Amino acid sequence: MNIVVCLKQVPGTTEVKIDPVKNTLIRQGIKSIVNPFDAYALEEGVRLKERYTGKVTAISMGPPQAVDMLRDAISTGADEAVILSDIAFAGADTWATAYTLGKAVRKINNFDLVICGRQTIDGDTGQVGPELAEMLGIPFIAYVSKVEEITDRKIRVQRMAEDGYETIETTLPAVITVVKEINIPRLPSFRGMTKAKTAQVPTWKAEDIGAEKENVGLAGSATQVVKIFFPKIVQTAEMLKGDAETQINSLVAKLKEAKLI
Amino acid sequence: MAIYVDKEKCTGCGSCQEACPFGLIDIIDEKANIKIEGCTLCGVCSDGCSFEAIRIEREIEKALIGDDHRGVWVFAEQYRGEIRSVAYELLAKARALAATLETGLSAVCLGQNVNHVEQLVAFGADKIYVVDDPIFADGSEDPYVFELVRLIKQYKPEIVLAGATPFGRSFFPRVAAQLNTGLTADCTGLDIDTEKRLLLQTRPTFGGNIMATIICPVKRPQMATVRPRVFKKNVPDASHKGETIRVDFKKASVTSKTKLLNFIADLTERVKLEDADIVVAGGRGLGKPENFKLIRDLAAALNGAVASSRPPVDEGWIPYSHQVGQTGKTVCPKLYIAVGISGAVQHLAGMQTADCIIAINDDPNAPIFQVATYGIVGDLFQIVPLLTEKLKNA
Numbered sequence: 001m002n003i004v005v006c007l008k009q010v011p012g013t014t015e016v017k018i019d020p021v022k023n024t025l026i027r028q029g030i031k032s033i034v035n036p037f038d039a040y041a042l043e044e045g046v047r048l049k050e051r052y053t054g055k056v057t058a059i060s061m062g063p064p065q066a067v068d069m070l071r072d073a074i075s076t077g078a079d080e081a082v083i084l085s086d087i088a089f090a091g092a093d094t095w096a097t098a099y100t101l102g103k104a105v106r107k108i109n110n111f112d113l114v115i116c117g118r119q120t121i122d123g124d125t126g127q128v129g130p131e132l133a134e135m136l137g138i139p140f141i142a143y144v145s146k147v148e149e150i151t152d153r154k155i156r157v158q159r160m161a162e163d164g165y166e167t168i169e170t171t172l173p174a175v176i177t178v179v180k181e182i183n184i185p186r187l188p189s190f191r192g193m194t195k196a197k198t199a200q201v202p203t204w205k206a207e208d209i210g211a212e213k214e215n216v217g218l219a220g221s222a223t224q225v226v227k228i229f230f231p232k233i234v235q236t237a238e239m240l241k242g243d244a245e246t247q248i249n250s251l252v253a254k255l256k257e258a259k260l261i
Numbered sequence: 262m263a264i265y266v267d268k269e270k271c272t273g274c275g276s277c278q279e280a281c282p283f284g285l286i287d288i289i290d291e292k293a294n295i296k297i298e299g300c301t302l303c304g305v306c307s308d309g310c311s312f313e314a315i316r317i318e319r320e321i322e323k324a325l326i327g328d329d330h331r332g333v334w335v336f337a338e339q340y341r342g343e344i345r346s347v348a349y350e351l352l353a354k355a356r357a358l359a360a361t362l363e364t365g366l367s368a369v370c371l372g373q374n375v376n377h378v379e380q381l382v383a384f385g386a387d388k389i390y391v392v393d394d395p396i397f398a399d400g401s402e403d404p405y406v407f408e409l410v411r412l413i414k415q416y417k418p419e420i421v422l423a424g425a426t427p428f429g430r431s432f433f434p435r436v437a438a439q440l441n442t443g444l445t446a447d448c449t450g451l452d453i454d455t456e457k458r459l460l461l462q463t464r465p466t467f468g469g470n471i472m473a474t475i476i477c478p479v480k481r482p483q484m485a486t487v488r489p490r491v492f493k494k495n496v497p498d499a500s501h502k503g504e505t506i507r508v509d510f511k512k513a514s515v516t517s518k519t520k521l522l523n524f525i526a527d528l529t530e531r532v533k534l535e536d537a538d539i540v541v542a543g544g545r546g547l548g549k550p551e552n553f554k555l556i557r558d559l560a561a562a563l564n565g566a567v568a569s570s571r572p573p574v575d576e577g578w579i580p581y582s583h584q585v586g587q588t589g590k591t592v593c594p595k596l597y598i599a600v601g602i603s604g605a606v607q608h609l610a611g612m613q614t615a616d617c618i619i620a621i622n623d624d625p626n627a628p629i630f631q632v633a634t635y636g637i638v639g640d641l642f643q644i645v646p647l648l649t650e651k652l653k654n655a
Binding site: 011054063087090091093095098109119121122123124125126127128129130131132133134135138139140141142143156160161162163164165166167168169170171179180181193195218221223225226228230231235236237238239240244245247248249251252254255258260261 | 300304444633
């Protein structure tokens with residue numbers, strides 16, 4: 001099994017603080033982490049390698065400092081890591097990201113399975129996985145919660161549906177996205193950490209993966225941000241006064257009046 | 262596409278540094294320096310520059326306005342033979358967009374023996390494309406991707422919208438990728454720039470802390486997904502006339518690469534969260550998993566559904582299927598009771614359109630009170646059992 005896992009480095013919290021004076025994001029003190037859903041993707045890749053033998057390659061498109069996250073990936077079981085870093089990749093939307101990842105995956109010979117997290121916690125789109133599958137022209141299964149079996153160039157998985165679980169089978173190579181229910185990521189091993197320290201993490205630029213400059217980064221993005229603003233929230237609540245008993249009595253009266261109960 | 266600082270004009274005043282929502286500008290040697298990593302070219306810095314020292318080159322200047330794509334489409338998702346409510350919600354919004362663009366509105370429904378397809382006309386569609394074939398019955402995505410791509414290539418709509426349901430979020434990006442066009446996820450606002458004939462797509466990002474308006478200037482169609490219950494559906498108008506076009510599905514041209522083998526229903530959810538009129542939600546303030554009993558008891562007394570904010574789900578107190586918010590479900594019940602939930606913007610994104618919101622929290626400054634209709638500041642462990650008791654006897 002030749003497995004490729006896609007990782008993204010994201011801000012370590014979704015509860016980003018806004019500077020009330022400048023009205024900007026406060027980035028100081030927020031450290032970058034691996035996107036939590038991608039950590040499940042990596043763990044599943046490593047587990048499948050342990051089950052079926054093979055190799056796990058972790059890839060990430062991002063700034064040069066994302067290499068730290070890729071070293072962490074090696075310490076938790078990835079065999080190799082590649083960083084896709086090029087100033088030309090900056091500002092990519094999901095289409096351009098999927099295009100770039102697709103080019104990189106193609107460069108990794110004979111891959112069988114690509115695993116992504118179901119979405120990132122900063123962009124929240126969940127689009128890169130399915131778009132990557134189309135860029136590669138291979139089958140796609142989202143929301144995988146269990147890999148049941150891989151046999152004879154086929155993969156059978158359980159995936160979360162709205163009101164239950166589906167068992168789905170497809171042929172390899174394929175792209176899957178995973179949900180948090182799939183596993184509990186392991187901690188780095190001592191051996192892994194030693195390996196991570198000395199591991200070579202090559203940087204691939206646009207020309208290394210044969211990506212056309214007009215298809216990557218801002219230039220390749222079909223979508224563009226034209227405006228950024230902060231959601232306005234105005235205080236509207238009617239605060240109920242008195243002790244608990246009084247508060248509840250007035251609440252129940254209001255709910256009755258509004259015919260909600 | 263790029264952003265430039267004119268070092269001649271820049272005075273190093275720092276107004277752009279303060280304006281940048283992402284904190285990407287440093288003043289070095291009295292000149293602005295913009296880090297391109299993370300920059301979205303949003304233009305807030307150049308708008309705030311009094312010296313016109315920041316120049317942004319956008320593709321939009323070269324946009325193909327006079328192309329031949331016309332019309333607004335809604336992908337009317339069906340689930341087990343019924344049209345989903347989000348399709349009607351999208352039709353209401355799309356009707357307004359089509360009116361602004363002075364163009365037609367069509368709905369596309371792929372399925373087998375879908376009930377009440379004609380309802381799509383009453384809810385606003387001028388045309389409905391219906392592809393009826395058993396291949397769509399089990400919800401395997403491949404034939405849906407194939408057929409929608411084919412129809413879009415044939416009829417060339419300028420805008421295509423779909424619901425951000427689990428199915429929509431998985432299959433629609435594949436359609437966009439095949440068409441080599443842009444897709445904006447989870448929009449909460451849609452509007453038209455009439456001058457450039459562009460769809461303005463607004464969505465929360467960074468966990469709902471920032472709103473971004475996004476365009477797709479050159480590629481067509483412009484595609485977006487919208488969460489269920491973000492827009493309100495219109496009252497169906499039986500007098501609205503529309504045309505139904507039955508499209509034959511050419512089976513020979515596609516085989517599904519994925520195969521559904523089995524489905525196991527999850528029966529643990531007593532009341533379906535998205536459909537519930539009353540939702541009672543618990544948050545971090547509950548302190549430990551056992552305390553969710555307070556929430557369940559209150560929900561039972563109201564015959565409502567149980568929900569959660571993100572922290573209890575992350576802690577493993579309650580399954581993900583109960584999570585309401587940006588990364589969970591969007592609900593719009595008649596009554597939403599938030600217990601021990603501080604109200605991070607990303608939670609608010611999933612529930613703030615509820616008709617009546619009650620917040621119970623011990624912190625009077627909790628942001629949840631900013632969206633609540635009624636607020637109770639107090640100890641939830643005292644308030645909630647008392648309220649449950651009162652409601653049982655009411």
